Amino acid sequence: AQTVTQSQPEMSVQEAETVTLSCTYDTSESDYYLFWYKQPPSRQMILVIRQEAYKQQNATENRFSVNFQKAAKSFSLKISDSQLGDAAMYFCAFSMGGSEKLVFGKGMKLTVNP
Amino acid sequence: DSGVTQTPKHLITATGQRVTLRCSPRSGDLSVYWYQQSLDQGLQFLIQYYNGEERAKGNILERFSAQQFPDLHSELNLSSLELGDSALYFCASSVGGIRGAGIKYGYTFGSGTRLTVV
Numbered sequence: 001a002q003t004v005t006q007s008q009p010e011m012s013v014q015e016a017e018t019v020t021l022s023c024t025y026d027t028s029e030s031d032y033y034l035f036w037y038k039q040p041p042s043r044q045m046i047l048v049i050r051q052e053a054y055k056q057q058n059a060t061e062n063r064f065s066v067n068f069q070k071a072a073k074s075f076s077l078k079i080s081d082s083q084l085g086d087a088a089m090y091f092c093a094f095s096m097g098g099s100e101k102l103v104f105g106k107g108m109k110l111t112v113n114p
Numbered sequence: 115d116s117g118v119t120q121t122p123k124h125l126i127t128a129t130g131q132r133v134t135l136r137c138s139p140r141s142g143d144l145s146v147y148w149y150q151q152s153l154d155q156g157l158q159f160l161i162q163y164y165n166g167e168e169r170a171k172g173n174i175l176e177r178f179s180a181q182q183f184p185d186l187h188s189e190l191n192l193s194s195l196e197l198g199d200s201a202l203y204f205c206a207s208s209v210g211g212i213r214g215a216g217i218k219y220g221y222t223f224g225s226g227t228r229l230t231v232v
């Protein structure tokens with residue numbers, strides 16, 4: 001069974017600084033997708049960034065980028081120039097190719113200090 | 115507004131009762147997914163429908179059932195409710211297509227229904 005591990009339950013960062021959220025996953029598959037979702041206090045689940053396993057290039061979306069290490073089964077999220085609005089729970093998620101089910105990690109609470 | 119509409123936003127009910135949660139997907143999306151978010155279990159996939167047909171099933175209890183109607187809205191029915199069923203229930207949608215295609219770009223979540231069983 002696929003599992004997703006977010007080992008840090010909480011982190012904090014100063015506004016305008018950079019923070020990296022870690023995620024590891026376990027699968028024997030070679031075809032899969034990885035995602036980071038953000039859940040602010042409004043509780044809406046918002047897609048931050050996605051990565052396809054067969055693509056070597058790390059995904060980037062504005063201030064958000066990932067470091068995808070396929071051999072190490074690691075998928076970390078880097079947030080640059082942190083803003084107060086980035087404060088939220090962040091969930092790493094995995095989906096096996098051919099499946100549309102998301103397997104989520106337990107989440108990590110990010111606090112942004114002004 | 116994500117375009118995925120869930121009603122009601124909050125629901126308080128007693129043990130043993132039955133409730134129905136409703137989801138309207140984004141315009142053009144054919145796939146609907148249901149997830150449960152609880153403190154002890156985290157986010158768990160329950161079930162997926164594509165264009166009216168059940169496509170995948172996860173950790174959904176026998177007391178729970180779902181369906182997707184011809185207008186593509188979906189309902190999640192929870193019966194014989196227990197205290198442990200208290201959770202946030204999310205619906206999500208995607209365009210879908212051939213099996214596995216719906217996940218390629220991630221899917222869009224609604225804002226959830228907070229169910230409290232007392």
